[in-house]
Amino acid sequence: xxxxxxxxxxxxxxxxxxxxxxxxxxxxxxxxxxxxxxxxxxxxxxxxxxxxxxxxxxxxxxxxxxxxxxxxxxxxxxxxxxxxxxxxxxxxxxxxxxxxxxxxxxxxxxxxxxxxxxxxxxxxxxxxxxxxxxxxxxxxx
Ligand SMILES: [Zn+2]
Ligand SMILES: [Zn+2]
Numbered sequence: 298x299x300x301x302x303x304x305x306x307x308x309x310x311x312x313x314x315x316x317x318x319x320x321x322x323x324x325x326x327x328x329x330x331x332x333x334x335x336x337x338x339x340x341x342x343x344x345x346x347x348x349x350x351x352x353x354x355x356x357x358x359x360x361x362x363x364x365x366x367x368x369x370x371x372x373x374x375x376x377x378x379x380x381x382x383x384x385x386x387x388x389x390x391x392x393x394x395x396x397x398x399x400x401x402x403x404x405x406x407x408x409x410x411x412x413x414x415x416x417x418x419x420x421x422x423x424x425x426x427x428x429x430x431x432x433x434x435x436x437x438x
Contacts, residue, residue, distance in 0.1 A: 316347045329397040330368045330376030391430035
């Protein structure tokens with residue numbers, strides 16, 4: 298069976314608290330990256346509320362462990378998504394309606410170019426595309 302994020306946390310000897318379990322469950326249900334404030338809002342209302350600071354700290358820890366990735370959409374907002382068991386991808390983001398779509402299987406040839414130019418060994422990258430979606434362009438929302 299494919300290892301989930303909870304198994305990977307166990308492997309890394311991270312204690313799985315109820316709060317962490319709830320945060321992961323929100324991320325697992327999400328189709329697109331979620332901001333810490335949205336994780337907070339989406340936690341099941343039947344469960345005791347998790348403090349927003351705990352959400353920030355847990356997400357940062359998951360990121361250090363390489364389990365989630367942080368995406369910066371503008372100067373004030375950033376969101377997280379689970380990367381475990383998912384192919385590498387980018388996003389297209391509509392600046393008007395804030396729609397986000399995944400973008401997979403695009404040419405990654407630029408990595409080679411960056412490597413050549415800088416003599417760096419590139420280990421990862423973040424690349425997001427901003428613009429206007431088709432509905433916003435046509436005004437058909
Ligand atoms: Zn749009
Ligand atoms: Zn890429």
